Amino acid sequence: MSFSWIFRRRTLGGAAAAGLGGALAALALAWRPVIAPIPVPPPSSFSTDQVARGATLADIGDCSVCHTAEGGRPLAGGRPLATPFGVLYSDNLTPDPDTGIGHWSPEAFKRAMKDGIGRDGAHLYPALPYEHFTHVTDADLDALYAFLMTRQPVHAEAPANRLIPPLGFRPLLAGWKLLFLHKGPVPFDPSHSAEWNRGAYLTEGFAHCGACHTPRNLAGGEEGSRAYGGGVAEGWRATALDASNPAARAWTRDALYTYLATGISPDHSAAAGPMGPVIKGLSTAPEADVRAIATYIASKMLGREAAEPSPTLIDNTAAAAKAYTAGATLFAGACAGCHSQGAPMLGQGRPSLSLASNLGDGDPTSAIQDLLQGIEPPVAGRGPKMPGFADSLTDAQVAEVLAYIRARYTNRPAWPGLEKAVRVTRKEGAEP
Structure with a gap:
């Protein structure tokens, strides 16, 4: 029996022992005891x-x-x-x-x-x-x-x-x-008001706003360095709640409170998608708690209010119609009755599309979902309602309409690869 064979056998044995030890350590780390059942409490x-x-x-x-x-x-x-x-x-x-x-x-x-x-x-x-x-x-x-x-x-x-x-x-x-998983209480910040600190506790805790509005890494963990920088929720784009928020008009504490309590802000837009149920829950919460959440989130967006307090409403009708003729035609037939200047329903709690955050976002996902799925008032009798066009417009037509609306109501560059984005979003919306 050669020395090299003995060495290899010992090395392999040591490696196997180390592997087994590592596996046992991992299982020990993962193991948690059962907690005994109790009788159902009356x-x-x-x-x-x-x-x-x-x-x-x-x-x-x-x-x-x-x-x-x-x-x-x-x-x-x-x-x-x-x-x-x-x-x-x-x-x-x-x-x-x-x-x-x-x-x-x-x-x-x-x-x-x-x-x-x-x-x-x-x-x-x-x-x-x-x-x-x-x-x-x-x-x-x-x-x-x-x-x-x-x-x-x-x-x-x-x-x-x-x-x-x-x-x-x-x-x-x-x-x-x-x-x-980072444990510990939400720190109390003495440099802020009691309302702000209450809002921090609720937002970071029970409301778990960052779970949707923060980007996640490949492992599904929140990217703490980009907290509230925008994320994904059930196939929708969860808008950034920091200074990069794409709203045409900066959100104020009062505007946020109105939006969170009713689902609509006259200076911004209406809640849609996963935000609808969030609004429904907050609409019954104590006013003080909702105002506290609004105060805390508004502080996350500081840096915009001074720069863009109240911009002029945008309506590039002629240029948009020239660039997207098919989209302009589709908009006239499906959307103008509610969204064009002078439309009878525009003043009924329906903000101008130039104020819609989804149209100003660099990611078209939520704008696509708005058109495909429509908007339902999250609280009965409050806010506008919009039908979905998933069954009546093709992917190409949805892309044409959105390209036209983006060009007409914003000064942002066109969304690239829009028809493909519509196709992917529609497919994801049909899952699981």
Whole structure:
């Protein structure tokens, strides 16, 4: 037996031992204990005030939006969420003992919200934005728990997730959390008002605005260095909420409050897409909390207000019609009745298209979605309604209309590759 053979065998053995040790260390890192089930707590065990406070936090946090399937019972889960990594289905948050959280203790609930760990010890996917909920207080989580535990139990099993292999292996999430789950309270900033600090707590915590309005890296983590620089939400472009915000008129605190409370700002535009349900929740939240959120977000956009307080409305009708003849014709037939100067419906809470943030954005995604899917008032009886044209306009026609509208109502350069962008957006809108 040669010395080299013995050396190789020892080297391979050492490598195998090191690999096994690394695997065991990784499993130890990922392992979390099961928290024992409890009897389903009776609704009478929670105070009326605590339940009411939890209801408010649930509205601010949009819980029912993600945890209610189309046509399903409120908070019973099963709603699909398309991600770059596959499709996830939301969990049942009702106190059903078999398919919901009926047997979860307050400790199990708080661990899920702050650490992303289920009662059974399994890692939860960050579609549950525990990146943000980890910053909220235990008292507020107890109130949210009280609200959920007093809902009507619904027996509803969520469908199995459909993820790209090996992402269905939940222990991998332990490594993701080491990189992207940053715990700790939202710092109180004494240089700002109490209202601003309340807004910071709500925005960074329950409202989790950065989950949509911040770019994400290839691993799905928020890019902290570009916080509120714009992101993606359910196939829509989530507009930047920093100084790069593309609105024609700078957002003020009061304009933001009006928009968040009603879904429309006369100096900007109307809420559409995923913002609709957000507005619906905030419309029932306490005015002080909504104003606090508006105050905090407005401070993120500082730098624009002094530069562009109130620009002149733009309408390059002749030049746009010459450049995009087909788009001008389509606009006259489908859009002019509501959006052209002098249109009878233009003054009924319908801002000029020159003020629409989506038209000024460098990314056409949300403008495309507006035209394909239309706009529904998020709060009954408030704001304009626009039909969708997905079934009546081809990709080429949608691109023509949008190219014309962009040229007519903004001074921004044309969107490149617009027809392809329409085709991709339409396809993504049809998923999952």
